[in-house]
Amino acid sequence: xxxxxxxxxxxxxxxxxxxxxxxxxxxxxxxxxxxxxxxxxxxxxxxxxxxxxxxxxxxxxxxxxxxxxxxxxxxxxxxxxxxxxxxxxxxxxxxxxxxxxxxxxxxxxxxxxxxxxxxxxxxxxxxxxxxxxxxxxxxxxxxxxxxxxxxxxxxxxxxxxxxxxxxxxxxxxxxxxxxxxxxxxxxxxxxxxxxxxxxxxxxxxxxxxxxxxxxxxxxxxxxxxxxxxxxxxxxxxxxxxxxxxxxxxxxxxxxxxxxxxxxxxxxxxxxxxxxxxxxxxxxxxxxxxxxxxxxxxxxxxxxxxxxxxxxxxxxxxxxxxxxxxxxxxxxxxxxxxxxxxxxxxxxxxxxxxxxxxxxxxxxxxxxxxxxxxxxxxxxxxxxxxxxxxxxxxxxxxxxxxxxxxxxxxxxxxxxxxxxxxxxxxxxxxxxxxxxxxxxxxxxxxxxxxxxxxxxxxxxxxxxxxxxxxxxxxxxxxxxxxxxxxxxxxxxxxxxxxxxxxxxxxxxxxxxxxxxxxxxxxxxxxxxxxxxxxxxxxxxxxxxxxxxxxxxxxxxxxxxxxxxxxxxxxxxxxxxxxxxxxxxxxxxxxxxxxxxxxxxxxxxxxxxxxxxxxxxxxxxxxxxxxxxxxxxxxxxxxxxxxxxxxxxxxxxxxxxxxxxxxxxxxxxxxxxxxxxxxxxxxxxxxxxxxxxxxxxxxxxxxxxxxxxxxxxxxxxxxxxxxxxxxxxxxxxx
Numbered sequence: 006x007x008x009x010x011x012x013x014x015x016x017x018x019x020x021x022x023x024x025x026x027x028x029x030x031x032x033x034x035x036x037x038x039x040x041x042x043x044x045x046x047x048x049x050x051x052x053x054x055x056x057x058x059x060x061x062x063x064x065x066x067x068x069x070x071x072x073x074x075x076x077x078x079x080x081x082x083x084x085x086x087x088x089x090x091x092x093x094x095x096x097x098x099x100x101x102x103x104x105x106x107x108x109x110x111x112x113x114x115x116x117x118x119x120x121x122x123x124x125x126x127x128x129x130x131x132x133x134x135x136x137x138x139x140x141x142x143x144x145x146x147x148x149x150x151x152x153x154x155x156x157x158x159x160x161x162x163x164x165x166x167x168x169x170x171x172x173x174x175x176x177x178x179x180x181x182x183x184x185x186x187x188x189x190x191x192x193x194x195x196x197x198x199x200x201x202x203x204x205x206x207x208x209x210x211x212x213x214x215x216x217x218x219x220x221x222x223x224x225x226x227x228x229x230x231x232x233x234x235x236x237x238x239x240x241x242x243x244x245x246x247x248x249x250x251x252x253x254x255x256x257x258x259x260x261x262x263x264x265x266x267x268x269x270x271x272x273x274x275x276x277x278x279x280x281x282x283x284x285x286x287x288x289x290x291x292x293x294x295x296x297x298x299x300x301x302x303x304x305x306x307x308x309x310x311x312x313x314x315x316x317x318x319x320x321x322x323x324x325x326x327x328x329x330x331x332x333x334x335x336x337x338x339x340x341x342x343x344x345x346x347x348x349x350x351x352x353x354x355x356x357x358x359x360x361x362x363x364x365x366x367x368x369x370x371x372x373x374x375x376x377x378x379x380x381x382x383x384x385x386x387x388x389x390x391x392x393x394x395x396x397x398x399x400x401x402x403x404x405x406x407x408x409x410x411x412x413x414x415x416x417x418x419x420x421x422x423x424x425x426x427x428x429x430x431x432x433x434x435x436x437x438x439x440x441x442x443x444x445x446x447x448x449x450x451x452x453x454x455x456x457x458x459x460x461x462x463x464x465x466x467x468x469x470x471x472x473x474x475x476x477x478x479x480x481x482x483x484x485x486x487x488x489x490x491x492x493x494x495x496x497x498x499x500x501x502x503x504x505x506x507x508x509x510x511x512x513x514x515x516x517x518x519x520x521x522x523x524x525x526x527x528x529x530x531x532x533x534x535x536x537x538x539x540x541x542x543x544x545x546x547x548x549x550x551x552x553x554x555x556x557x558x559x560x561x562x563x564x565x566x567x568x569x570x571x572x573x574x575x576x577x578x579x580x581x582x583x584x585x586x587x588x589x590x591x592x593x594x595x596x597x598x599x600x601x602x603x604x605x606x607x608x609x610x611x612x613x614x615x616x617x618x619x620x621x622x623x624x625x626x627x628x629x630x631x632x633x634x635x636x637x638x639x640x641x642x643x644x645x646x647x648x649x650x651x652x653x654x655x656x657x658x659x660x661x662x663x664x665x666x667x668x669x670x671x672x673x674x675x676x677x678x679x680x681x682x683x684x685x686x687x688x689x690x691x692x693x694x695x696x697x698x699x700x701x702x703x704x705x706x707x708x709x710x711x712x713x714x715x716x717x718x719x720x721x722x723x724x725x726x727x728x729x730x731x732x733x734x735x736x737x
Contacts, residue, residue, distance in 0.1 A: 068338075068388070068390050068392065068393070069337035069338045069340075069341065069388045069390060072251075072253040072334075072335045072336070072652065073253055073652075074248070074251035074252065074253060075252055075253055075254055075255040075650055076255070076650075078255070078257065079257060080255050080256065080257035080264060080268075080649075081250075083257075083261075083264050083265050083267075083268040084250050084252070084268055084271075084272075085134055085268055085269060085271075085272035085585045086249040086250045086252075086271075086272055086275060087136075087240060087249055087250075088249075088250060090138075090239055090240040090249070091237050091238070091239055091240075092132060092136055092237065092238050092240060093110075093111075093132075093235075093236065093237050093238075094110060094111060094130035094131055094132050094133075094221070094236060095111065095131060095132060095133040096111060096130070096131040096133065097110070097111060097128060097129070097130060097131070098129040098130065098131040098162065098165065098220055099128075099129045099165065100126075100127065100128050100129070101125065101126060101127045101167060102121070102122070102123060102125050102126030102127060102225070103120075103121070103122035103123055103126050104119065104120065104121055104122070104126055104127070104128050105119065105120035105122065106118070106119050106120065107119050107128050110128070110130060110233060110235070110236055111130075117145065117234060118145040118147065118232035118233055118234045119232070119233045119234075120230055120231070120232050120233075121154070121223070121224075121225035121230065121231045121232075121233070122225070122229075122230045123225065123228060123229075123230075124225060124226060124227060124228050125167070125224065125225065126224070126225045127167045127222055127223060127224040127225065128222070128223055128233075129165050129220055129221070129222040130220065130221045130222075130223070130236060131219065131220055132218075132219055132220070132221070132238065133219070133584065133585075134219060134272075134583060134584055134585035134586075135160065135217055135218070135219055135272070135273075135276055135312060135583040135585045135586040135606065135607045136217075136218065136219070136238050136240060137214075137215060137216045137217045137218065137238075137240065137241055137242050137276055137312050137313075137607075138214060138215070138238050138239045138240045138241035138242070139194060139195045139196040139211075139213075139214055139215075139238070139239050139241065140156065140193075140194075140195045140215070140221065140236070140237070140238055141192065141193065141194050141195075141235070141236070141237050141238075141239065142154070142185075142187075142192065142193045142223070142233060142235065142236050143191075143192050143193075143233070143234045143235040143236075144187050144188065144189060144190060144191050144192070144193075144231065144232060144233060144234060145189070145190065145232035145233070145234045146189050146190040147189070147230075147232045148187060148188075148189040148190075148229075148230060148231050148232045149189070149227075149229030149230050149231070150188070150189055150229075151227065151229070152186075152187045152225065152226075152227045152229050152230070152231045153184050153185065153186055153187060153201065153225075153226040153227050154184070154185055154187045154193075154223055154224060154225060154226060154231055155167075155181075155182025155183060155184045155185075155202075155203060155223075155224040155226050156182060156183050156185070156195070156221065156222070156223060156224075157169060157170045157180075157181075157182050157183075157221075157222045157224070158170045158171065158215045158218035158220065158221055158222075159171045159218060159219070159220045159222075159602070160217055160218055160219055160220075160313055160583055160605070160606035160607065161219075161581045161582060161583070161597075161602075161604075161606055162219075162220060162580070162581045163581045163596075163597075163602075164601070164602040165220050165222060166222070167182070167222055167224045168181065168182065169181055169182070170182075170183075170215075170218075170294075171218075171313070171602035171603070172314075172600065172601065172602045172603035173216075173285070173294050173313050173314040173603070174285070174289040174290055174293065174294045174295075174314075175285065175287065175289045175314065175315060176288065176289030176290070176291070177289065177290075177291055177292070178600075178602075178603055179291065179292050179293075180203075180292075180293055180294060181202075181203045181292070181293070182202075182203050182222075182224055182226070183195070183200050183202075183203035183204050183213055183293060184200055184201045184202040184203050184226055185198050185199075185200055185201060186201060187231050195210065195213045195214065195215070196210060196211050196213075196214070196239075197210050197211070198210055200213060203292065203293055204290070204292060204293030204294070204295070205290040205291055205292045205293055205295070206286075206290060206293060206294075206295040206297070209295070209297050211297060212286070212294075212295040212296055212297035213293075213294075213296075214241055214283055214296045214297075215294075215296075215313070216241070216242070216276075216279065216283075216296060216311075216312045216313050216314070216316055217276060217311065217312030217313035217314075217586075217605070217606065217607045218313065219583045219584075219585075219606075221236070221238075223236070241279070241280065241283060242275060242276045242277070242278055242279055242312065243275050243276075243278045243306070243334075243336075244279075244280050244305070244306060245278070245305055245306045245336070245338070245339065246336075249275065252271065252333055252334055252335070253334070253335040253652045254332055254333055254334075254335055254619070254649065254650055254651050254652055255649050255650060256268075256332075256333075256615075256618055256619055256623060256647070256648075256649035257647065257648050257649060258618075258622065258623075258644050258646060258647040258648075259644060259645045259646040259647075260566075260644055262570055262574055262577075263566065263569060263570070263614075263618060263622070263644070265577060266569060266570075266573045266574065266577060266614050266615070266618070267333070267614070267615050267618050267619075268333075269573075269577055269585055269586060269587060269612075270329050270333070270573075270587065270612035270613075270614060270615030270616075271329065271333035271334060271612075271615055272585055272586060273312075273329075273585075273586040273587050273607050273608065273609055273611065273612050274308070274326050274329045274330050274333070274334065274609045274612055274615075275334060276312035276586060276607045277308055277309050277310065277311060277312055277326060277607070277608075277609040278306050278307075278308055278309075278330075278334075278336060278339050279300075279306065279307065279309055279312075279316060280301075280305060280306060281299060281300060281301030281302070281304065281305055281306060281307055281342070282297065282298075282299045282300075282301075283296055283297065283298075283300075283316070284296065284298040284299065284300030284301075284307075284309065284316045284317055284362070284363060285298055285300075285314055285315055285316040285317060285363065286298040286363055287317075287363040287364045287365075296316060298316075298362070298363040299362065299363070300316065300317055300318060300346070300361060300362050300363060301318070301342055301343070301346050301361075302345070302346045302349050302362070303341070303342045303345035303346055303349070304338060304339070304341070304342035304345075305342075306336075306338075306339045306342060307339060307342050307343045307346060307361075308323065308326055308327070308330060308336075308339050308340060308342075308343045308609065309322075309609075310322040310326075310605070310608060310609060310610065311589065311605035311607055311608045311609070312586070312605070312607035313605050313606070313607065314603070314605055315360075315364065315605075317360050317361055317362075317363070317364050318343045318346055318347060318360070318361035318362075319359075319360050319361070319373070319610075320347060320357070320358070320359075320360075320373040320374070320376040320377040320380060321370075321372065321373045321376045321425070321426050321547075321610065322547075322608075322609055322610040323340070323343065323344075323376060323377075323380045324376045324379060324380065324610070325547065325550050325609065325610045325611070325612060325613050325616075326609030326610060326612060327340050327380055327383060327384070327387075328383075328613075328615075328616035328620075329609065329612040329613075329615040329616055331387045331616070332615060332616050332619040332620070332651060333615060333619075335652050337384065337387060337388045337390075340380070340384050340387075340388075341384060341388070341390065341393060343361070343380075344377065344380055344381055344384060344397075345393075345397070346361050346362070347361050347377050348377075348397060348400045348401075350362065350365060350367060351400055351403070351404065352367055352368050354368075354407055355403035355404050355405075355406055355407030355408075356368035356374060356404070356407055356422075357373075357374045357377045357378075357404050358373075358377075359373045359374075359424050360373075366424070368422060369422045369424045370422055370423070370424035370425060371408060371411065371418070371420045371421065371422045371423070371438060372420070372424075372425045372426075372431065372437070372438050372441055373424070373425070374404065374407070374408055374422075375408060375438070375441045375442055375444075375445045376441065377404070378401065378404055378405060378408070378445045378448070378449070379441070379444055379445050379448055381394075381397065381401055381452065382445075382448035382449065382451065382452045382631060383448070385451075385452055385455060386451070386627050386631055386632075386633065387627065387653075387654075388654060389633060389654030389655075391455060394452065394455055394456060395455070395456050398452075398453075398456040398458070401452065401456075402453075402458070402461060405445075405449055405461070405465070408442070408445070409446075409465075409468060412442070412468060412472070413434075415475050415479065416468075416471035416472050416474065416475035417434045417439055417472060417475045417476070417479065418434065418438055418439050418442040418472070419433060419434055420432050420433055420434070420435060420438045425437075425438075426501075426547055426548075426610075427539060427545075427590075428499070428501060428536075428538040428539055428548075429538060429539065429540075430491065430492075430495075430497065430538070433492060434479075434492055434493075435491050435492055435499075435502065436476070436481055436489050436490070436491050436492070436499060436502030436503070436505075436506065437491070437499060437501045437502035437505060437538070439472060439476060439502075439511075440502055440505035440506045440509050440511050441505065441509075442472060443469055443472050443473060443476075443509055443510075443511045444505070444509040444510075446465045446466070446468050446469035446472065447465075447466075447469050447509075447510070447630075447631065448631055449461065449462065449465035450462040450463075450465050450466050450631065451630070451631030451632060452631070453465065472511075473511055473513075476489075476506070476511060479493050480493030480494065481493055482517075483498070486498055486524060487520040487521060487523060487524035488503050488520075488521055488524045488525075489502060489503050489506060489521070491538065497537060497538060498524075498537065499536075499537065499538040499548075500525065500528075500534060500535065500536045500537065500538060500545075500548045500549070500551070500552055501536070501538055501547075501548035501551055502538070503521050503524075503525060503555070504521075504525065504548060504551035504552040504554070504555040505551055505555070506521070506555075507521050507522065507555035507558050507559050508551055508554040508555045508558050510558075510629065515559070515560065515717070518555075518558065518559040518560075519559050519560070519561065521555070521559065522555060522556050522559040522561045522564055523561075523564075525552055525555070525556075526556075526564050526567075526568075529568065529571060530544065530593045531593075532544055532571075532572065532575045532591070532593060532595055533546070533549060533568075533571055533572030533575060533591075534549050534552055534568060534571075534572060535593075536548050536549065536590075539590070539598070540598075542592045542593045542594070542598075543590065543592060543593075543598055544572065544590070544591055544592065544593060544598075545589075545590040545591075545598070546572060546573070546576070546587055546588065546589075546590065546608075546610070546611035546612075546613065547589075547590070547610040547611060547613075549568070549572050549611075549613065550610070550611065550612065550613015550614065550617070551613065552568060553565050553568055553569055553613050553614055553617045554613060554616075554617050554620075554621070556568065557617055557620075557621035557622075557640055560640075560717060560718065562621065562622065562640035562641065562642030562643075563642045563643055565617065565621065565622075565640075565642065566622070566642045566643065566644070569614045569617070569618075573587060573614050575595075576588050576591075576611075579595065581595075582606065583606050583607065585607075586606055586607035586608075587606075587607070587608060587611035587612055588604060588605070588606050588608060588611060589604050589605040589606070589608040589610075589611060590604065590611075591604070619649060619651060621640050622639065622640055622641070622642065622644060622647055623639060623647050623648070623649045623660055623662075624636075624637050624638045624639030624640065624660060624662070624685075625637055625649070625650075625651045625658050625660055626638065628682055632682075633654065633655070633679070634679070634680065634681060634682035635651075635653060635658055635676075635680055635681050635682065636681070636682060636683045636684075636685065637658070637660055637672075637674050637676075637681055637683070637684045637685070638683070638684070638685035638686075638719065638721075639660070639662050639672065639686070639687065640687070641662075641664045641670075641687060644664070645663065645664050646661075646662070646663050646664070647660075647661070647662055648660065648661035648662070649661075653680055655677045655678065655679045655680040656676075656677035656680060657675075657677070658674070658675070658676045658677075658680050658681065659674070659675040659676075660672065660673070660674050660675075661673050664687075667736070668688070668689045668690070668693070668694060668734065668736065669694075669733075669734055669735055669736065670686055670687055670688075670733070670734040671731070671732075671733050671734075672684070672686055672731070672732045672733075673729065673730070673731050673732075674725075674729070674730050674732070675728065675729040675730075676727055676728075676730075677727055678727040679727075680727070681725070681727075682723065683721055683722065683723050684721070684722045684725050684730075684732060685716070685719040685720065685721045685722070686719060686720055686722075686732050686734050687718060687719055687734070688704075688715070688718065688719055688720045688734055689718065691704070691706070691715035691720060692706055693736060693737055694720075694734050694735060694736055694737060695734075695735050695736075695737055696713065696720045696722075696732065696733070696734050697732070697733050697735070698710065698711060698722065698725060698730055698731070698732050699730055699731055700731075703720075703722055703732075704720045704722075705737070706737075711723060711724050711725055712724055720734075
């Protein structure tokens with residue numbers, strides 16, 4: 006994340022919710038079983054009443070749905086989650102000094118140990134991917150008595166060291182080797198063994214949980230020999246699931262890099278789901294780290310910003326990571342726990358925290374306040390949990406009133422509490438904050454109506470319309486640049502503000518949206534898209550994920566996919582990386598943009614492509630108007646095949662499609678009653694193609710069934726019955 010709990014920062018940091026497409030979705034009776042003129046007489050059954058459970062275990066209004074594992078397939082080979090909670094290293098990265106048989110710890114062959122002989126000898130072990138938890142070491146009887154070993158950790162190979170772990174504590178980042186006695190025939194567990202040096206938290210051994218690392222270095226700190234017979238890590242993240250690989254949703258396409266990126270995003274967020282009592286202590290210790298803080302106050306788990314650090318609930322990060330969680334892991338209970346914890350720390354004036362406990366910065370970020378509101382409305386849309394939404398509504402309303410009071414007479418939000426995601430110049434009427442404000446207002450309508458507050462819903466819609474009009478006339482737009490200025494008169498054209506304006510529908514002119522998309526692509530570098538609101542050399546996947554969604558929303562799916570391959574492919578394949586998770590932020594030369602080793606290499610806010618690939622490429626997206634229905638609308642972007650599923654409050658929606666070339670297209674959708682409002686299939690020329698549903702003509706130059714209409718390169722169908730349906734596009 007970019008909280009400025011970064012070293013040298015002024016205190017912790019620092020978007021991104023949902024826009025299914027550029028146009029609002031008209032909620033129709035499609036796939037509901039509610040007979041329409043075009044629906045067959047044997048329409049699907051009606052939606053169960055609120056709170057009832059469907060046959061597949063989905064819940065309707067009584068809390069997050071039960072999660073069931075998705076079907077198995079070739080996509081399972083792309084999963085990075087380990088099969089069990091005990092993992093062992095897969096390679097020896099380096100050794101220093103006199104090290105005998107280092108490969109024993111990997112292959113368990115030859116002599117029955119790895120020997121470190123003499124002070125300073127070390128072995129660095131590679132777990133092959135990001136892991137996190139407590140380490141166990143066992144020692145041979147042949148070790149010399151009175152010896153000591155030190156442990157250091159690193160996410161990136163760049164920062165492997167025998168003298169320090171990569172930075173994580175948020176203060177001094179003075180994290181020398183954590184030392185333990187290595188008795189002959191003995192055992193060290195970082196959960197229970199008392200450290201002898203390297204930490205200010207020796208009195209609480211469990212505090213030495215290391216949340217994220219790929220590399221573990223063991224250093225002999227004494228003059229004798231230490232014989233190591235075994236090393237393992239007990240995975241601590243996602244403690245609320247028995248099987249880390251049992252995702253309820255899946256994604257697959259014929260571009261393996263895109264599939265890898267989808268699963269790496271899912272795994273990144275999985276490493277960010279932590280036990281409520283395993284967060285980072287704040288203020289930071291002088292020496293070492295302490296991961297024993299209580300950071301959640303509802304339930305057993307919360308969704309934090311990063312595996313290594315900050316291990317804290319940050320609302321801005323939730324703007325991306327909640328979407329990733331939803332489309333892959335489906336752990337909405339953890340999302341609710343995180344939101345509830347933030348509301349528990351609401352100020353009397355309605356202000357919500359910039360960061361949750363133990364950081365507990367309250368009321369100094371208007372942008373992050375808004376992200377909590379967006380997360381709240383998204384949680385309801387994704388879960389159908391009316392009970393929680395109704396209970397939290399008085400606090401939500403107080404928070405909405407607090408922030409809308411900062412909207413000036415010109416209709417624009419004037420930011421007075423300027424902490425944000427490490428972008429510069431975040432006060433005043435900046436574009437990013439106004440785009441987030443717009444999204445919060447459009448989400449407030451459905452949420453308020455669900456709570457029975459029609460007046461607030463109407464007022465929010467009025468404010469949203471006024472804000473959109475104000476952005477259009479206040480001098481933000483620069484036609485020659487094809488981009489919005491950060492503020493009227495500014496020379497900064499931000500990535501975040503422009504991307505959010507398109508993604509969140511603040512721009513409803515398709516030509517302007519396309520112009521923004523085109524202009525953003527011209528700023529790409531060899532390692533990703535520039536984030537000039539941070540610096541001229543910054544490449545930050547947080548606003549980068551917003552840009553991916555913006556390209557899709559602008560109807561430029563090829564640009565979206567090209568950026569995913571470029572930026573996220575770089576992180577996934579970079580030799581210094583984790584080969585499994587996505588980084589907080591870096592520079593155009595590939596180096597850390599967060600005080601060297603302090604950068605998090607498993608940061609949920611950097612996983613925007615995972616939700617974009619499900620919502621836009623595969624094409625299963627929640628309705629843009631915040632209602633409970635979904636829209637199936639693939640945007641192939643040159644991909645030939647895709648399939649996957651999404652678990653919704655009404656049940657599972659499964660989609661597979663094939664682009665046959667020459668404009669012909671096959672789609673199969675299987676959806677429960679009440680789940681899908683519209684199906685849109687790509688049609689390059691509505692006059693030259695016929696669209697059929699289960700063999701029945703729905704479009705042939707004009708509507709024949711299912712309310713078919715031509716719209717922006719697609720034919721859109723409503724009222725398609727529930728169940729398994731096949732939609733084909735063929736030349737006339």
